[in-house]
Amino acid sequence: MTAASEKIGFVGTGLMGHGMAKNIVEKGYPLTVIAHRNRKPVEDLVSRGATEAASLEELARGCSIIFLCLTGAPEVAAAVAALKPGLAKGSVIVDCSTSDPTVTLRLAAELAEIGVDFADAPLSRTPKEAWAGTLDCMVGAEDAVFSRIEPAIATWAAKIVHIGAIGDGHKMKLLNNFLSLGYAALYSEALAMSRKVGIPVAKFDKVIRGGRMDCGFYQTFMGYALEGNREAHKFSLSNAYKDMRYVESMANAVTLATPMTSAVKNSFASAMATGGDGPEDYVPHLSDFVARANGLK
Template sequence: MGKPVIGFIGLGLMGHGMAKNIRKGGYELWVKGNVNRAPVESLIDMGAHECTSPKQMAQICDIIHICLSNSAQVESVIRGADGILAGAREGLIVIDTSTADPTSTLALAEEMSAKGVSMVDAPLGRTPKEAEEGMLDAMVGCDAALFDTVQPVIDCWAGSITRIGDVGSGHKMKLIMNFLAMGYGALFSEAVVLGAKVGIAPQTVRKVIGPSRMGNGFFETFMRYVCDRDRDAHKFSITNASKDVRYVAQMAADAGVVNVMGASIKHYYTHVEAIGSGADYVPMLSDHVGRLNGVDMAEAVKKGQD
């Protein structure tokens, strides 16, 4: 039996690298892009084909990847008039790599199962850099037999693959991961602003905390923006961060869990969205927290260089 035909919907910061590595793995690849033609043309140059709709892709492909921003977009791609379900056939597998609402994921899985379509949730850890290198982390939710089927394809774009449990469990694990990550973003922002306010330069905070037990990979990329003003240090938008923290709040509410920290974290990201700066990346939250406290963080960094 030959290799399955793969589809990919959502060629953004993460999706392009993932799709590229699937193609490099020797799979026939069909893609569906959005407004930005650059990633589509890049993949076509590598031998990929372009679909006109998710429906057409479902008629052609054996396994379809989805990599979109939120559950509403995923639902539209699956349930729409020209969506995956409209063209689905028995045996199709859909791998949703988005960071999504697990309640939505489970509902979609049930709908697709009725048509003989299997749902796998495989959200991502790490950044667009690792997406291009084929070294993302994958948190997979599906039954064991299905995991054996999809693992070779996921292996094209992932350096670490962990089966969390049944469908929906990957998205739950990803929300816990992003709860911690966005919590770091809020906490580090307050820390560097407080430091600047009391006369401790961001560079000093980095020098002391970085090599200590409290340093980590997120701190390193966060401070690369704060201290070096590298806008591309961690390319994850505040809009997406805000959405993820909202999903965490909903998951906690559904589970009957007190989520006091989550509520505090959420307000910072909501504030940045509310003032129209949701396209900023997460480390840039430090600038907004600075402004709330009368601190210009770029100036604080300059003072630290004197």
């Protein structure tokens, strides 16, 4: 099947998925979507040329490549089970969620029994890049499957790395998120310490910004901590905590000591336990929870 003849399905048109799906349909692919709780993204995509399916089974019947962009492994497993009755032999499911690699491998084995391929293609960056079509993507897939899905992924990703076999994309994504969420925990504690010892956040930022310790993640994090933009990095604390639990689980499976992983996970667990479980509580807001735990406003 050529790239031009692929019919794309998209499940999960949330903060990241809306922009990704927008790029798929605007760059010429037939696109079918399905609504969940929020209809606005689906209505926008339909206005751009997408078709809305009434059920996941109906979506599966009309698509050759189906992208999933969901919260985590339980949601992915549930979606695959609902898609399964409508899947045709030779179709591909591409999971762009940050998921548990053990679940990825199990789902891939189950789908292989009915002639359906599976790939994991998790993302990096923010909804801003999703809308612009400039996300990073790390893919776990067999070579032939990767070659088939790469043109569709390229509609919304500027950097695509084929990591290796099925499950390797999710493993790499967890490593990536361990680093980024580790930065968040470090920044939050450093900012609280800076204030405690009498160095204002603005002066702290003048030293770090533009120096060797600066990076893109630091800048979006400080978009809230310094400038007060609550939507500077729209990745929820609850998703961050979920991802760190997956990182810890992956480490446990290979008997790896994880003092740093556990410390980062516990930083997010503490925020979740003290009220950070709302849908608009984002990763940079961790700095508030660490500050309050240390007697700061």
